[in-house]
Amino acid sequence: MILNYFTPRLNPGNFIPxxxxxxxxxxxxxxxxxxxxxxxxxxxxxxxxxxxxxxGQDRLFGHYHGVESVRxxxxxxxxxxxxxxxxxxxxxxxxxRPVQEVSGLMELLVDTIRKEVPTLNKNNxxxxxxxxxxxxxxxxxxxxxxxxxxxxxxxxxxxxxALSYSSRWxxxxxxxxxxxxxxxxxxxxxxxxxxxxxxxxxTRDFPDxxxxxxxxxxxxxxxxxxxxxxxxxxxxxxxLWPDFRKEHLYEAILxxxxxxxxxxxxxxxxx
Ligand code: IPE
Ligand code: IPE
Ligand code: MG
Numbered sequence: 001m002i003l004n005y006f007t008p009r010l011n012p013g014n015f016i017p018x019x020x021x022x023x024x025x026x027x028x029x030x031x032x033x034x035x036x037x038x039x040x041x042x043x044x045x046x047x048x049x050x051x052x053x054x055x056g057q058d059r060l061f062g063h064y065h066g067v068e069s070v071r072x073x074x075x076x077x078x079x080x081x082x083x084x085x086x087x088x089x090x091x092x093x094x095x096x097r098p099v100q101e102v103s104g105l106m107e108l109l110v111d112t113i114r115k116e117v118p119t120l121n122k123n124n125x126x127x128x129x130x131x132x133x134x135x136x137x138x139x140x141x142x143x144x145x146x147x148x149x150x151x152x153x154x155x156x157x158x159x160x161x162a163l164s165y166s167s168r169w170x171x172x173x174x175x176x177x178x179x180x181x182x183x184x185x186x187x188x189x190x191x192x193x194x195x196x197x198x199x200x201x202x203t204r205d206f207p208d209x210x211x212x213x214x215x216x217x218x219x220x221x222x223x224x225x226x227x228x229x230x231x232x233x234x235x236x237x238x239x240l241w242p243d244f245r246k247e248h249l250y251e252a253i254l255x256x257x258x259x260x261x262x263x264x265x266x267x268x269x270x271x
Contacts, residue, residue, distance in 0.1 A: 020247050028250040032080065036257050040084035041077065041249075042209035042232070044224055045069070047216025047240030060104040065242035067112050076246040078123050078157040080253075084206050085159050088224050092132055092166035106136070109163070110143045117147050124156030130202035131165030132173075160206060167226035174200035203228055211256045213249075215241045233259050 020028065045066060052062030070087060077085045090105060113127075120127060127147050136144070144163075177200050181187040187196075198204060208228045214220075217238040221229065235252045237244075262270060 025247045025250070028247055028254065029080075032250060032253050033257055034081065037080060037082055038210035038233075038253065038256055039082070040086065040207050040209040040211075041082055041253075042086040042088070042212045042225055042229070043073065044088045044212070044214040044218075044222060045241040045244075046214060046218055046222075048242055050216065051240040051242045059101055060108075062240075062242055063101075063105055063108055067108065069241055069244040070112075071116075072245055073249055074125065074157070074159055075123070076249050078125055082157060084209075085157060086130075086162055086203075086206075086209060086225070087160070088162045088165065088222075090131075090163050090165070091223055092135070092164055092169050093223065095135065095164070106140050110140050113143050113147045117150055120147070120151050120159070121154065124154045125151060126154040126156070126158050127151045128158060128160045128205075129163050130160055130170075131163045132169050133164060135164045158206065160203075162224070165202075166223040168223055170202055171227065173202075198227075201227065208232065210261075211235060211252065213237065213252045215239050215244055215248075231261070231263055233261065 048062030048066045049059040050062070051065065052059050055061070070089075073087075074085065089109070094105075095102060129144055129148065133141060133144070174197060178187065178192065178197070182189050203225070208230065209225060209232045212221075212225070212229055212232045213235045215237055217236070219236050225232075233256050235255055237248060237252065239248050260267060260270070
């Protein structure tokens with residue numbers, strides 16, 4: 001799962017990966033209680049641009065290196081037995097970025113997906129995409145469609161890429177679809193409640209995330225799964241996405257496992 005295509009164009013300079021030794025990392029992994037794994041982890045992969053800038057490089061350089069973190073994180077989740085991993089890869093607002101960055105990101109996406117399909121299949125990973133995919137270039141749509149189809153029988157980790165996604169877009173779209181179904185006589189408006197509404201969201205087939213991680217030190221949600229994160233545990237790390245490694249994921253999961261999830265009840269009631 002490595003971005004060989006881009007490697008010759010990259011020059012990581014003096015970058016020295018930090019973090020615990022292999023043994024330290026293994027002990028972090030073994031400290032995780034497998035019975036209390038979050039069923040669904042959602043990640044806002046942020047900080048690629050700053051990572052590149054720190055090295056005097058173009059923003060795309062950060063995105064290229066971010067792919068390696070995606071590969072490592074997907075692998076770690078599959079190894080642990082996490083059921084669902086949603087990665088926020090491109091927001092509807094990100095279309096407003098400079099044209100060169102947007103087209104570079106789309107190119108990177110197509111190349112990565114194309115190359116990764118055999119590895120996804122080898123690891124029994126099923127790919128899904130959520131978002132306003134109609135805005136994606138045709139080539140991207142084709143490659144994504146093929147990858148989704150080719151991995152559709154896999155039964156291990158569900159990898160959900162949020163592409164051209166924003167929560168407000170998703171909710172607006174859900175409201176529009178609901179309205180259409182009412183108009184067509186398929187839905188009685190009296191029966192609309194939160195459970196009915198959920199069926200109109202792009203995430204209808206997935207459980208809500210239990211752990212949401214954002215990298216790069218930003219403490220905001222940036223239009224990501226606003227509805228679905230209602231009771232997610234939020235974890236923020238200052239690590240920039242291209243530096244994100246398995247140990248950072250393990251740390252987030254270990255932190256999650258220390259939380260008391262009360263869902264509005266009292267501690268005593270949870271007893
Ligand atoms: C996240 O990194 C990737 C995308 C939004 C596509 P950024 O590109 O936002 O990096 P920063 O936040 O500017 O450092
Ligand atoms: C959120 O990051 C979107 C993705 C990671 C894909 P942004 O970098 O776009 O978010 P803001 O602008 O800092 O809120
Ligand atoms: Mg950012």
